[in-house]
Amino acid sequence: MSSVDLARTVVATLLDQGVRHVVLAPGSRNAPLALALATADRAGQLSLHVRVDERSAGFIALGLARATGGVVAVVTTSGTAVGNLLPAVMEARHAGVGLLVLSADRPASMIDSGANQTTRQDRLLGEHALACIRVASESGGVADWRAQVARAVVLASGARTRQPGPVQVNVELAAPLVDPQVLVPVEVGPGLQVLSAQPAGVVVLPAGPRTVVVAGDASAAVGAAAVEFAGQLGAPLLAEPSSNARRGRCAVAAYRLLLPRFADRIERVVVFGHPTLSRPVTALLSRQDVELIMVAPGAEWIDPGHAASRVVDAVRAGAPGPGDWLAEWLAADREVAQGLDADGGLRRALTRALWASFGPEDVVVLGSSNPIRDADLAPIAEQGPQVFANRGLAGIDGTLSTGIGVALGSGRPVTVVVGDLTLLHDVSALGIGDLERRPDLRVVVLDDHGGSIFAGLEQGAADYAEHFERVFATPQAVDLAAVAAGFGAGVVQVANPDDLAQEMARPVHGVEVVHVRLPR
Structure with missing residues (x-):
């Protein structure tokens, strides 16, 4: 052969x-x-x-x-x-x-x-x-x-x-x-027929314990299951942007800021997907004094605190939980949102404008630095976009390429939201060959001149200020707009939320970059 x-x-x-x-x-x-x-x-x-x-x-x-x-x-x-x-x-x-x-x-x-x-x-x-x-x-x-x-x-x-x-x-x-036979089309046969392994039955959870539903990175189907369960129980839904569950009457926008206020009263946590974004959630999933139920349709499940009580395939609420529990969370959420809108500055205003532009027909890919965390405090929409993010290991490499793959696979326009360093990691992905299919891809770059995300971590403390800029923030003088244009992308410079909203209202055609400059 x-x-x-x-x-x-x-x-x-x-x-x-x-x-x-x-x-x-x-x-x-x-x-x-x-x-x-x-x-x-x-x-x-x-x-x-x-x-x-x-x-x-x-x-x-x-x-x-x-x-x-x-x-x-x-x-x-x-x-x-x-x-x-x-x-x-x-x-x-x-x-x-x-x-x-x-x-x-x-x-x-x-x-x-x-x-x-x-x-x-x-x-x-x-x-x-x-x-x-x-x-x-x-x-x-x-x-x-x-x-x-x-x-x-x-x-x-x-x-x-x-x-x-x-x-x-x-x-x-x-x-x-090689030989000329390689140019003869192959014949398609029936293939190996393999039946899928069937999940176990649905577990019915009784009402009673004060419950929160945590939804991490997940497919649209898993996100929908989280929304449905939270609605059945009437429980606060703490949903990350890429959970595809950040919507509906139970979703709490500023949950990561509210968790310290409510944490001591939580008695049960039901987890969908792979939560990775916030330390308050990680702390919650590490507690030994609450019932932790992991909903895992696959063979593996997440358990970062080694505290899981049960692992199940699917859940259903036996009866609604106490209504005042959800009402308390939502009232506190409205209060925090008012403060964020008043004091959040340009970044908050840009985030609101960006997410207000998305509807249920839109597809978004989020970079794993500040953009996904900004989205994690954005107002809740009744029906938001489908969201993807590389949260398996939460790296920033390959984000543009992932967005291109999502656009080619879905056949729909895709918006990729990244920071400047994430763009630099994968900017060559914009160099699509002359003979290749070009996706409809809009890349929104929130350019704050370096890795500002690290300022909110331990290394951002004043004790380390002497070295912070060089070894963490890594500021760069690359003209991102010129680089993107050099790869053949259309480029638009945006300076304020109104201009961003106007740009986002345009249909996406081909590959384009929206460059937004932000102060650190």
Whole structure:
């Protein structure tokens, strides 16, 4: 069997198992995969997205997977190319996103020989990948390869394990790498039929204990479940922006500021998603004197304080809780909101203008620094946008690429809200190839000249002021507008909330950057 046979079998199996988006970073060793995928794309069998930077390609695949809910493949050549996928793989592992890494490699006989771009890459992603499966053109045949790749897709989907995540398929390809047969479209078959593992039943929770519902980073479906349960119980809903639950009559906008006031009276906490944003919530989830119920539809659950009382698949309220409990929270929330509006300054006003522009049809990707924390104090909307954020590990790298993947996967305009350092981390993602599909993407950059988020942490204390600017704030003199324009993005400069609201009211066409300057 040849490398072309293996590449065509891999692509056919992806199609058989329902994979419809693949991100490719070009190279030499992955040539047969690249040509087989391009042929499938031209035949309308899948959508191929080509990027020159593997790190960006990984996060675009991550965004595609989050937007579509399916497994998305990312293909690299051998060597350091595979290592550049590690940040996206780490995020996918902790966020439970189905990502299939197809890493082209040389034959096993060439390992440790000093051959060009050859290293031990089959386990390079380590424990961050759920598994590493090897297929080789010099070993096995079509039936073996199909079975292995199908198993990898199913494992990445979490269909049997209830734990989706990244899986590596190391594709060992011997020369010759191409022949004209690679340009013949593959046939799509029925694929491996795998029934999903079924969750357990719904647990009915009685009314009585003073309960709060905490919603962290989650899918739209999980967010909707949190909103529904809080409404059934009439309990305060403490929802982060990327929980997709920050709406409705029970949602408390300034919950992180109110928790110290109410914490001693809380008797039960029901947790949806993956809360990561605030220390008051982390402190609440670490208490041993309250009942902590973790709602986890997957095989894993969060428990940062090692204090969980129960882990369940789903919950329903047996009866409404005490009405005065929610009323107290909402009254306090209105009081705090008035103070924030009076004293919040330009940043608060810009945040209000930005979030007032979003409706239920909008899609937003938030950077993991100040923008998501600003949104965490924004007023509650009756029906807010769908929100994504990379909160599995809460890194700022790859945020623009994730937004591009979400836009390509959803087929809808996407607004990405980031700080200046987050933009610099991933600005090359704006360099979309001439032959590639361009998303409708608006990037709102809140530029406060460095990492101002650290000022609110311990290192922002006066004792460390001598070194703060250099080793934490890291101010930079990059002209972000000029850089974005150099990558072909349309650029608009905004100075105040009214101008921002006017800009946000325009439809998004192509890739554009809205640059907002802020004082530190």
